[in-house]
Amino acid sequence: MEETEPPFTSEIMNKVMPSRFRMPPIIQFSESGDPSEHVKSYCSWMQVQSTIDAMMCRAFSITLSGSARSWYRQLKTKSISSFSELNRMFLTQFISGKKSQKLTTHLFTLKQGNKEPLKDYIVRFNEEALLVEDYDDKMTLSAMFSGLTEGKFTFSIGKNPPTTLAELINRAQKYTNAEEFSNSRRNIQAAEASSKEKRSRNEEPQTSNKKPDDRVPRDRRLSRRPEGKFRSYTPLKTSMEEILLDIRGQRLLNEPVCMKTDVENRDKRKYCRFHRDHDHNTSDYVDLKDEIETLIRKGHLCRYTKEERSAKKKERPSKVMEEHAKIRTIYGGPSGGGDSNRARKAHSRSLDPEHYVHLTKRPRKELRVSPCNLTFTEDDACGIHHPHENVLVVAMTIANHKVFRILVDTGSSVDIIYSEAFKRMRIDRSYLRPMKTPLHDFAEDKVISKGAISLPVTAGEGQHQVTLLVDFLVVNVPSVHNVILRRHSLNAMRAVVSTYHLIMKFPAEGGVGYL
Template identity: 45%
Template sequence: MQIKDEGALTFPGKLKGDPNKRPRAKYCRFQRDHEHDTTNCYDLKQQIEALIKQGKLQRFVSKERTDPPQEQAPRRENEHPRPPIGDIRMIVGGITAVRSSKKARKTYLRMVHSVQLTGSVPKMPRIDNPIIEFSEDDARRLHHLYDDALVVSLQIGDYNMHRVLVDNGSSVDILYYPAFQQMRIDRERLTPTNVPLVGFGGMKVFPLGAMTLSVTAGDYPQQITKEVTFLVVDCSSAYNAIIGRPTLNSWKAVTSTYHLMIKFPTEYGVGELRGNQIAAKECYIAMLKMEDQQQARCIREQ
């Protein structure tokens, strides 16, 4: 808090709520109250970020700033993307430890070593306005007959996110709170929103907030990376996330429920994202079990 003497910070007023219910072990020197530590203060971080962008506090940046920069340096042309740091496969309660993938690290090291030996990455031809089409060959891998939902895996942030439902009928992109917790993102980073969602069992659900994350779809180099704003929702679901029309439109994506596939244009041709029939069936069974449990609770409460 050496920067407090600079005169650039705007100190907030007292926190709302009962001060007796706040944890006494944590104290924020910026808020001057007990609720969280100074290093985890969202308001302080926001002001510091704004001051740095204005060219102020430069003498503090190199020695005091510990947060990673919000904007990553642009990836060089044809450079292979950084691998994810973990996988989120199933929805579980609470914060769970995410295992690091040794296989992913070894694969990445082999790739880096190969690039160092050759000195360059092979050039990929750019393709403008590729034609998107589906054929029977795209459906041959599927188990027929079926009526499965389109459930895919995406890289969201630094994680491989499995059990992601692609829903053309959804006007928003949803990230369920248990998956959000597994990503180890501070809840204070959520942007508040008071707009309710309708469609969860006919009830209104108020999101916990909004969060913008980088989403990558497809296999390199026919892949696409976009910033997606998710609404974080705390309610029961067999899915980790829902990709709706906003993202599908930004990808210029074409979906086919018959082929259980998404296709989208990239700089190097048409990218593909295949649905997982096993995951779709597992989610369907899990949702039926949740419905049975909900009905059982309603009967007991009557």
């Protein structure tokens, strides 16, 4: 089948194509997609190459397929003289496929099911929050809190309410981890108790219809104290109860295993501060004794031990104290020279003053911006309640997708796109470049990225905008944000961040842009 003549004027068709022109790697549009998102994605890729208007007109047809391609063939010859005219006709034809954005109030309709695990509810809530356009951190926090079912977790956050959504999700993740750990320990202990009971039944003859435990008086059963996992324990200067009260807020202890005794049969005369419930005293709980001994052997809690043990422990390096001195941030990844050891070593040698003479004098490529001064006044903080502890979260256009909840993190060494946001961009995964360098201290773990990809990022609007190509790492971990923008990208756009004013300013062709 022969291709019809293009619908463009002779002036557009006579323009010479750039020699280094590359087609944008975007999914072809058919009648089922969002036309405005497709045009934005196409324009972002073409603007990075500084393509002329005629080239944008002639290359647009390659991004169409199906009925959209048929519509293009039916356009009249020499009827279109600019890309803006082609864009208007395209949006008018396929306006029915445009997606509708959800409001923040939609999140208040999400409720946790009676038997739905907390982890599943958090994942489901985050998926719906990605569809919200007018994102507000405090309203989203209230929506997630109102959707939780009553339980130990809601009681915990009711006593100490979180101030940000990130803090709430972080506490929920720790709670689910502790819950899964407690369940696994409880299952193991139940299996061991069942096997012991079977062995005792096989060894001892049953002479009556009474249960095996009924042969032993209750007072004797309560007087038996289980043995700990250590053969010897460090002598303490004070009681375990006082130690527990001192260190409870430091999050050094694991959550206690749930009591197996029925509530009606618990001894109300005894109280355990670790369980915060009746049936036994704090000093009788062997698991707490093992926890304290473990911390002492790691070099912790030396001030509670007697002189001879304390002197020995002071010689050992305190691993737990070292961990408390760290400030968690995101570092690692392909920064500082590249993804291989060879590239990073070459980058380090280039920073040596002895090697400066080998550097070329070619000027670096600069952004086209107007010279201006970036200043902040009290007017920039209008509408912000001080003092505050909010982080700077902005919205930018990435690969022609309007992306909200972008965290501006001046302490991060890598630009990150979370997998849920990357999935919604509908970019083919074949464009991801493999990366071997992991990220460290990311949610206190080592994370291997799904790959790297270069995407155009546009900050600002109209004449007060700037566009640059950013290398992102795609990671698959839960997060309340869609993207993290690192300090290198902020420096590339010459941006200045003010956490007091919750604003970011940068020079643009038309003056000062801001987010």
